[in-house]
Amino acid sequence: MPCAGPSGVASRLPFDEEVLGVLRRAGISFLAAELETAVASNMLRIVHLPLLLEAILPELEARLAASSHADWCGRFELSLESEAVLWEVADGRIRVTDSLRGAAVPHPGFRLATDTATLMRLILGLNGFGETPLAAACPDRAAVAVLAALFPRQPTASGPWG
Numbered sequence: 001m002p003c004a005g006p007s008g009v010a011s012r013l014p015f016d017e018e019v020l021g022v023l024r025r026a027g028i029s030f031l032a033a034e035l036e037t038a039v040a041s042n043m044l045r046i047v048h049l050p051l052l053l054e055a056i057l058p059e060l061e062a063r064l065a066a067s068s069h070a071d072w073c074g075r076f077e078l079s080l081e082s083e084a085v086l087w088e089v090a091d092g093r094i095r096v097t098d099s100l101r102g103a104a105v106p107h108p109g110f111r112l113a114t115d116t117a118t119l120m121r122l123i124l125g126l127n128g129f130g131e132t133p134l135a136a137a138c139p140d141r142a143a144v145a146v147l148a149a150l151f152p153r154q155p156t157a158s159g160p161w162g
Helices: 016-027 040-041 050-068 116-124 133-137 141-150
Strands: 072-079 083-092 093-098 111-114
Touching: 050 083, 050 116, 050 141, 072 141, 111 133, 133 141
Parallel strands: 072 111
Antiparallel strands: 072 083, 083 093
């Protein structure tokens, strides 16, 4: 009497075209399923929010200068998990301050809280500010227009997000 073998095997392998090619050439049928989220699979992590924002300030200031909102002045706080940054926009310049570490940080006009995925989508240009829940949560309509100019959707593709 023949013994029945296993009908399938589950395995976690790294997503690697060479491994998939070996399986195909060996005639092994398989189903490749991505188990990680887009944030994890892209291996993007915000280590220090203030430094990240300082690094992209030249681009943000250029976008502000090119917009019709270059004369907007205001301040707001953006928080991400355990970090918070105070943004001050005046005279076409943007200044960011670590609002959890700053001793004499002025009170923000309003506060926005976000998650890593949303912020990275904004920074990478995968979404415009107006497409995110942040726009609806922002109480200042003029600030929404400014943030939309700072974070527009860009012609971009990035792995599983693209």
